[in-house]
Amino acid sequence: MLIKSNKTVAVAMSGGVDSSVCAIILKKKGYSVIGVSMHLVSEDTSSGSLKTCCSTDDIISAKRVCVKLGIPHFVVNLEQEFKTEVIDRFVMEYLDGKTPNPCIVCNCVMKFDLLIKRTKELGADFLATGHYARITQDTAGRYFLLKSKDLSKDQSYVLYGLSQENLKNIMFPVGNMNKMQTRRIASDAGFTDISGKKDSVEICFVPDKDYAGFIKKQSAVCLKKGFIKNLKGEIIGEHGGIFNYTVGQRKKLGVSSKNPLYVVKISAENNEIFVGGIEDCMSDSLTVKNFNFINPEYKNLLEKIKTSAKIRYSSPDYTCKARVFEDGSVKIKFGEKVKFITPGQSAVLYSGIKVIGGGIIE
Amino acid sequence: MPRIYLDYNATTPVDPAVLEEVVNTLKNYQGNPSSVYEEGRAARILIEDSRDLVKSFLDAGNSGEIIFTSSGSESINLAITGSVYAYMKNNKKKVPHIITSTVEHHAVLNTFKFLESIGAETTYIGVNEFGMIDIEEITGAIRENTSLVSIMGANNETGTLFPIKQIFEEVKKVKEDVICHSDLVQVIGKAHFSLKDVPLDMCSFSGHKFYALKGCGALYVKKGVNIEPIIHGGHQERGLRAGTENIAGIVSIAKALSLLKNIMNDELTRINSLGSIFHDKLFYGIEGIKLNGNPVNRLKNTLNVSFDGVKSETLLFNLDLYGISASAGSACNAGTVSLSHVLKAHGYDAKRIESAIRFSIGRYTTEDDIDYAVSAIKKGVLKLRTGS
Numbered sequence: 001m002l003i004k005s006n007k008t009v010a011v012a013m014s015g016g017v018d019s020s021v022c023a024i025i026l027k028k029k030g031y032s033v034i035g036v037s038m039h040l041v042s043e044d045t046s047s048g049s050l051k052t053c054c055s056t057d058d059i060i061s062a063k064r065v066c067v068k069l070g071i072p073h074f075v076v077n078l079e080q081e082f083k084t085e086v087i088d089r090f091v092m093e094y095l096d097g098k099t100p101n102p103c104i105v106c107n108c109v110m111k112f113d114l115l116i117k118r119t120k121e122l123g124a125d126f127l128a129t130g131h132y133a134r135i136t137q138d139t140a141g142r143y144f145l146l147k148s149k150d151l152s153k154d155q156s157y158v159l160y161g162l163s164q165e166n167l168k169n170i171m172f173p174v175g176n177m178n179k180m181q182t183r184r185i186a187s188d189a190g191f192t193d194i195s196g197k198k199d200s201v202e203i204c205f206v207p208d209k210d211y212a213g214f215i216k217k218q219s220a221v222c223l224k225k226g227f228i229k230n231l232k233g234e235i236i237g238e239h240g241g242i243f244n245y246t247v248g249q250r251k252k253l254g255v256s257s258k259n260p261l262y263v264v265k266i267s268a269e270n271n272e273i274f275v276g277g278i279e280d281c282m283s284d285s286l287t288v289k290n291f292n293f294i295n296p297e298y299k300n301l302l303e304k305i306k307t308s309a310k311i312r313y314s315s316p317d318y319t320c321k322a323r324v325f326e327d328g329s330v331k332i333k334f335g336e337k338v339k340f341i342t343p344g345q346s347a348v349l350y351s352g353i354k355v356i357g358g359g360i361i362e
Numbered sequence: 363m364p365r366i367y368l369d370y371n372a373t374t375p376v377d378p379a380v381l382e383e384v385v386n387t388l389k390n391y392q393g394n395p396s397s398v399y400e401e402g403r404a405a406r407i408l409i410e411d412s413r414d415l416v417k418s419f420l421d422a423g424n425s426g427e428i429i430f431t432s433s434g435s436e437s438i439n440l441a442i443t444g445s446v447y448a449y450m451k452n453n454k455k456k457v458p459h460i461i462t463s464t465v466e467h468h469a470v471l472n473t474f475k476f477l478e479s480i481g482a483e484t485t486y487i488g489v490n491e492f493g494m495i496d497i498e499e500i501t502g503a504i505r506e507n508t509s510l511v512s513i514m515g516a517n518n519e520t521g522t523l524f525p526i527k528q529i530f531e532e533v534k535k536v537k538e539d540v541i542c543h544s545d546l547v548q549v550i551g552k553a554h555f556s557l558k559d560v561p562l563d564m565c566s567f568s569g570h571k572f573y574a575l576k577g578c579g580a581l582y583v584k585k586g587v588n589i590e591p592i593i594h595g596g597h598q599e600r601g602l603r604a605g606t607e608n609i610a611g612i613v614s615i616a617k618a619l620s621l622l623k624n625i626m627n628d629e630l631t632r633i634n635s636l637g638s639i640f641h642d643k644l645f646y647g648i649e650g651i652k653l654n655g656n657p658v659n660r661l662k663n664t665l666n667v668s669f670d671g672v673k674s675e676t677l678l679f680n681l682d683l684y685g686i687s688a689s690a691g692s693a694c695n696a697g698t699v700s701l702s703h704v705l706k707a708h709g710y711d712a713k714r715i716e717s718a719i720r721f722s723i724g725r726y727t728t729e730d731d732i733d734y735a736v737s738a739i740k741k742g743v744l745k746l747r748t749g750s
Contacts, residue, residue: 034683039698074679075698121746122678122683169681 008032009126012111015058017194020065021182022173024189027069028126035066035073036119039204040082048274051359052235076118078110085109087205091218097268098344099246100122102203108161127166131155134298135167143167145294145355149179157313159356160348161292215243226271239273242266248281248340282337288347288359292331298326298356305351322349363685366731370724371548371664372689377573383617387610395607405609412616413520419619421556425594429581429599430612433545434568435469437581441543442473442512444589446482449509458509459483463495464707466514470545491708493522493655497529501536510541515549519704519720520655521664527560541587547571550623552661563587574618578611627632636723637662643736648743654705654718663719668714674680675699677719684738688721
């Protein structure tokens, strides 16, 4: 399956198995391949626990793969951009009572906007990443984003922000494989050290999953105390800053009750947390502002097709109806009541395995 | 693809004659130089002969003034930290004050930062847009408790030469007992230097900048200058640097310096003229470029140039793909390009700093290399400017 190609592909390399396998496959196919890694966060030697996909260790791993493959490897410094686009936005959203998913911005802005621009300047025709997702094209030349073949690994959720223009220049070489195959390709190519690497699941720039601690470090204003209320509006407790809470949270509320209590709503304006029973966390609809359609023509088809939606990375696909409004927002109505719809997280709309698009939940 | 190496200020390839000597040493001198039997003696004498060669290259007073270390950075750390420790030990009630420039290598600047953290007072002297330092500003900063002034001989990024002779003469006039240290890492091998001309108390240098091995360096400490060790253990290097000596590295330094001594005049003439040709071709061939640092008083092997409208990181990566090795700012071990503190200190605007690249030539650079490099640089710059 050798494609004699004079095309150059830049591979975004995290040092992990998936992106390394991309480089291996593309090199085998005959592309001219350049490895690139992003430098996003300066390592703070005092904390030491930072585990980004772009730590020095991971960059060295990526570099080792490239040197073994005999391809160039470059480290693109996007530290400043990462701070303004991802970290600062993450902190602001949290302070606004939302629960953001920074990986979405990191993928759409850092990788498929900024990094792709940089790799074009290196003469690359395509940017390949190790995402588990697929891109197809119909006879009319339109691109579609699909879930990966191995649905258990599917990462299409974080890619809903892509455009037709983006998809034209992107490759997902492992999207048609399952993790076993990926690992086998790595070990067959002699990369036994990376073939067994664990998947990264954490938000990379927050050490030890401690979001609240991270926000606290970033911003002094967040420590403002406020009330915890029930849904009748009665004060039932106090909180030490709304950033400590997310919708659906059950632990560490500091309020006692017969029945389990959950965070139902966070009001940043009044600095209040509202709690209620599980039944209060159920809702059958949500609204997304600035919905991105991967294929703009789906705007008009939306009400005619069968759709499902995911409301967070690991959520199931909920059957739903969707309607687009003139201001670009989309209202999603589920066939059943859904638990923990969380403002700040993203809702992604699918038609079967096809990604229609998505946006941030209001 | 052939590679054209234009980063001699980062490191140099090992000279074949040095390599031969190193291999010979590794094969034939396996003893510990501190051992009392034959193998030890042989290794000891090899090291001491090397020390003599270094001494005579620098025109030092005696061989005991040369201390072998693992690197330029270690030499600098030992010189600066060692002298501050000695001052603190001998002046229990006083806080040492030390002076340097803002354009030093991180080996100096971060050693200063460390010493600040344990209580030392520091002063950093700035430079103007031509990388020049005001000597009066240095002498004006000297206080009653000033114990050391460290100013580099030549800047690694711009090649700007500092008038260290005048600087240290003036420093000594103001306060005789201030210890004068110079980071000569970029000077040795690239310019003439003799301790007879420059009244230094200490100077540091590194083998791999002049065709010797990486991982070896040396420090000159004038007799009578008191410093404390920073690596403790055995009695090696007059008790100033514990650890069994890197015999092959030490031999490589001595051999490289002996070679240099013989060919220095011719080599410098050739490299300087090649450097000027490189400069002229670059400035004639490409519009919208600026030379950074000092246009006159600089190492002619070094060209630090800003290209209007081009991001240096991207240009560097493109040049690598064309087979050309150059650098920008200082790179960390993972290979990230970060903004140069040296160019910032020159007061240049962000655009100029972000578009700066350093080319540095050396022993094996040819005029053909320069021609190829200039056309590749031109191609890269034009491509990035038009965005196609």
